[in-house]
Amino acid sequence: MSRTEILEKVNEVFREVFEDDDIVVTESTTANDIEDWDSLMHITLISEIEAAFGFRFAMKDVVGMKDVGEMLTIIEANAAK
Numbered sequence: 001m002s003r004t005e006i007l008e009k010v011n012e013v014f015r016e017v018f019e020d021d022d023i024v025v026t027e028s029t030t031a032n033d034i035e036d037w038d039s040l041m042h043i044t045l046i047s048e049i050e051a052a053f054g055f056r057f058a059m060k061d062v063v064g065m066k067d068v069g070e071m072l073t074i075i076e077a078n079a080a081k
Contacts, residue, residue: 001079006053006072013048017041027069053079 001009007027014023018036031037037045049071050056055078065071 001076003072003076006075006079007068009052010049010068010072010075013052014045017045017048025068027067027072029068030066049075055079055081 007025011023011025014025014034015021018034018041023034025034031042046057046062053075055075057074061074065074
């Protein structure tokens, strides 16, 4: 799966989790860019991303993610396994 395809799928998950069909995330998107992205929504989002891609994030990765680009890198690394 290419990084572009991963980003497309991540966008779908974001739209579902935040119940907003207008959300478009990019590699530089952070929690500050989405009004409802708080700590509780972050947990839901991580869970839904894990389900969509069939792997589990390491806790250090969840805590250390600064933007969607870092999330994509982690997904990409796990998709290659």
